[in-house]
Amino acid sequence: MKKIAIFAMMLTVLALVACQTDPGRYNTQKGAAIGAGSGALLGQIIGRNTTSTLIGAGIGTLVGAIAGNAVDQSQQAARDAARMNKRVVYYDNNGTAVEAIPQARNPQTKCRKVTTRIWEKGKIVKETVEEHCEGKKTTDTY
Numbered sequence: 001m002k003k004i005a006i007f008a009m010m011l012t013v014l015a016l017v018a019c020q021t022d023p024g025r026y027n028t029q030k031g032a033a034i035g036a037g038s039g040a041l042l043g044q045i046i047g048r049n050t051t052s053t054l055i056g057a058g059i060g061t062l063v064g065a066i067a068g069n070a071v072d073q074s075q076q077a078a079r080d081a082a083r084m085n086k087r088v089v090y091y092d093n094n095g096t097a098v099e100a101i102p103q104a105r106n107p108q109t110k111c112r113k114v115t116t117r118i119w120e121k122g123k124i125v126k127e128t129v130e131e132h133c134e135g136k137k138t139t140d141t142y
Contacts, residue, residue, distance in 0.1 A: 027068035027075070035064020074098050075130075078114040082132035085112070095121045110134040 039060020
């Protein structure tokens with residue numbers, strides 16, 4: 001049992017390190033990996049047997065993947081709006097929408113700010129402003 005707990009902790013640490021290498025993409029996979037490791041660890045702590053560890057890993061994988069996918073959709077909408085320079089809205093069948101509205105492009109930095117709004121059942125639940133650049137940002141000031 002100790003080997004399974006140690007393996008789950010190593011998997012969690014590995015997933016957290018992987019998240020640091022590419023911050024802008026693949027959140028579904030990152031969420032699944034972190035969820036699997038965390039779920040396995042919690043399953044082992046609670047049930048103290050292999051079955052509990054595997055159930056925890058399965059549930060953690062599912063929950064982590066769902067959370068990561070929501071982040072991926074929001075980021076994709078913002079990237080598309082910045083690239084096409086027009087408002088982008090993605091809907092799902094549950095009454096949730098992601099809206100991304102680009103602002104003017106800064107010719108000096110080649111970056112564009114994008115306002116992203118998450119809508120649930122006709123109400124805004126979250127609004128963020130992100131900066132998307134065509135290449136590497138050359139300066140921190142405008």
